[in-house]
Amino acid sequence: MKLISVVMPSYNRAELVGKAIDSVLTQKVNADIELLIGDNCSTDDMKPIYEQYIQKYPGKITVFYRERNVGIASNWAQLILSCKGEYVCNCDNDDFWHNPNKLQIQLDYMESHPECNVLFSQYTIYNCLTGEVSNSGISYNKNIPLYKTLWGSKAPFHISSMMFRREFVVGHVPLEDFIKYEFSVQDWPFYILLSRYTNFDLIDDNLSTFVIHGSSFTNPPDYDVYSSRLSKDYEVVKYLCEKFPDWYDMETVEDWEKYTNRLLLNLAYRKNDYTKAHQYAKKSYHESMKEKCAMSWITFKMYLLLSGIKRKIFN
16 A cells, blocks of 8 residues: 655644544545654654554654754655655645545545646635635646746645655655755745646645634734744745846845845734834835825725724625
């Protein structure tokens, strides 16, 4: 019987990790499953929870306890290198697979499409603060080179909906660099590196749920912390520019300032912070409605009011 490896990078989220583990190990699939959890020095007493699930699913779970917080990308890459399965999937510890046939659907596709090395599916987006639920509705223009679609963290895919062939990834992606440089993020640079050697397949089945929180490592609530993380992302961008000079060059990185400014502006809107929003809007090119509205206190408040009304109507 085939073996599917599932990696679960984990840091805190004690209230959510059990749901993620159950969604993986209750899958209805004609294959064996190994679940590899990498605990990145959690601070909310995760060990008893892991031990509870190790007893619940004997022989299925291996937990790796990092001696220090090595960052999400290094933690994740070490898990990939520890996998034994022919196929590998990812389920972050705060996401879950709502479709109990996720693995079987993707396994069937991969087995019947031997040319496919990377497979994604549609997914559900759940905002646990507002209760909003939406479908990903992924589509991408295959006439546009994939590396352009993926640039600057604009990937439409979600890593918890992914399945890939382990041997292909280990043979083509320098996972050791994710560990050595402790990248700040693992998903979109991983996609870019993969796209150098293969296309991605996409199926219409909605198989997983991406949970949005008020704050997370990738979406911190503090401006300085967020700015620091984005600076680390910039180092990843430079790495990719140096690795693929025929695809990207440092002139491309000039857009990074606009990109980071937009993210900080979005944070100011979420915090209802006009002073910061106005500060970031003044640095922008006034291309978006958010940027234009943040130039005035009245239009800023109107934008927030109308956005709230819209959420209530469509929720």
